[in-house]
Amino acid sequence: MKPFAIALLALSLLPGSPVLGPAVLAHAKDMDGASAAATRLLVRQDGQAFVTEARAVTLPKGSGELALPGLPATIDASTLRLRSKTAPTGLSVRSLAVSDETLNPAALLRRFVGRQVGVVLPDGKSRDGRAQKQALVLSASEPPLLLVDGSVYSGPVEAIIYPELPQGLAARPAAAASVVNAGPTRQNVELSYLARELSWRMDYALTLNKAGDNGVLDGWVVLTNHCGKSFDQAGVELLAGETRSARPVAARAFMAGDMLMKSSAANAEGEAVFEHHVYTLKRPVSLADQQTLQAPLFDSAAIPVSRKLLGRASALTMGRETGPTQEKLDIVLSFRNTKARGLGLALPRGPLRVFEANSDARRLVGETQLDRVPEGASAEVTVGSAFDLNVERVATVMEKTGNSSWRGAWELRITNGKKRAQRIVLQEQIPGKWKVEQASAKWTKPSAGVLEFAIDVPPTGENAPLVLTYTFSTEQ
Known part of the structure; x- marks a missing residue:
């Protein structure tokens, strides 16, 4: 059934109408004025x-x-x-009593069960034909049951015209x-x-300079009522x-x-x-x-920003690796939430849009979610993946050496399509008790299950890629 159209405009223009009557308006205004301050x-x-x-x-x-x-x-x-x-x-x-029944189509129809209303119905003669009739409301179900011209009608109702507004129905609870x-x-x-x-959320915007090492952070509250x-x-x-x-x-x-x-x-x-x-x-x-x-x-804060290109991958493939795979490098931004850097207020969770400033405009370069950042803590967000850098991963060895031990070797072929050298960080996740048997670059162990390489990759263009190799063994 199409939505009910409630014809109350004519009622609102009648003298003393409970819909827009002057006495009701004055009372509401007095109350609102007293409470607003x-x-x-x-x-x-x-x-x-x-x-x-x-x-x-x-x-x-x-x-x-x-x-x-x-x-x-x-x-x-x-x-x-x-x-x-x-x-x-x-x-x-x-005691405190609250009237939950407010003015809406369903409540109004319920009040008129057993009473006469005007209805606009299809006339049955043409596709767009309509007829206005008097009807007795038998039930306020969906669709309603109406007694029209001596017959019970249940079907489409274009509009219901009510003769008056019942007492006790208001637009808001009282x-x-x-x-x-x-x-x-x-x-x-x-x-x-x-x-x-009635709720709120945060919305952040970080505008970076051209070099990407400084930015301006704005944080706005979005209230919805x-x-x-x-x-x-x-x-x-x-x-x-x-x-x-x-x-x-x-x-x-x-x-x-x-x-x-x-x-x-x-x-x-x-x-x-x-x-x-x-x-x-x-x-x-x-x-x-x-x-x-x-x-x-908070006021706009000018903050130093760190940027790194980060790759994360599992070093132990359990023999499932069948050929070279491509690894994307995430663009990771980080900053400290301190008073010395213009912040110092615990930052609630909210979406973060990252822009890059140029001479006459800002460009949107990424969007992510900023998690809660306590005062004094660091925030780290991923805003996309690098376009001009790529890592091709080739497993040269992946063998099981015991019931719960493995040995593997990787060749990582890194290309850099930019005109300047780029520093990247590769984190290889290795479970169990592991050791590195050989590596072509310096590595660190930032946590128990992570082998990390920090590498400066020169421009490769159409030349051969930079190759990083390492061999490991692990026992789980």
Whole structure:
């Protein structure tokens, strides 16, 4: 069945319409205006956020009800909490009720079961013909069951025209608190809850100079809001790390109010919380519903960058090698995350795009994922493979010398199509207890299972390749 088209425009223009009535708008504006100045968001990377709102409300004396409109459509109703900032001991909350049924086609149709609506149906006479009829809604199933002209109809419905908007349906969930108030009638209260579909991620850009030994690193936060509520001038904290949904976040957020506006030379502050990191944006953020917004996490940092061409291969093929194979060399960039190099903030995980600067523009030369980089640690990323360098691998010996021992020999033929010599690093992975019997170049052992060669390869052009040979034996 085609999607329902709900004809509410005419209703919204009627005097006193509950859709766009002036009294409803004034009430919503007052509430939003009261809450906008002191909203705090603790946003997680898994699509949830802990929201704390400060609202100025008028409370009844003694027992009564307090309406709490303007909640997100994705609120987790079980996390809703209300407390007084003006008179914490004078306000007792006996219960909190949240209406989960919001204004949408399915909910509207359910409200009209057993009632008359207007429907637009195919007229059955021509391909594009349509007819408007009155129908009794028998069931709100998909597709709905309708009584039309004395017959039960189940089929395509082009549009449903409702005569009115039922009471109790709003665009967003609404809450009501049953309270006992022994304090003043005018109070400042704090409302907190978890909302889904409000998340953040990092996005990095590294622009290298022509030589590739220095670069400028930018890091921007990307906030995405699909929760059904807009936030005006909200203080934002970003929680990085893998968290479970057992809600240690809530307790952290209740204590976060005095920390949001600390002064800082950077765009955000980072601090360790439990085993995670929280980043506090320096400036408040206005984030509309259905909006994606970017804000810098730190100022652009000019950093030294190391670049190497790295080949990784297994030296032990168990006799499966049948002929020469081609080995690509990865382009690996690395830098240190230190204050002395313009950073010093623990970097959360996020995509990294690498550019090369020239006289009048930037060229995108690679894209990868930057993993979490603690303060003081080194970051290493692979952004592609070398175009002009190649390693051809030929196993000249590969024999089993015992139940769990092997002996092998390799000839590595290296070509360099560039005009200058290039340094490459080749890492040969050898399992077990191994030793090198012969090698034509110096080697090192950076870890238990790795034999490493660092070689300067001159331009080869159409000449013979540079040949590296080695022989090893291993026992597993």
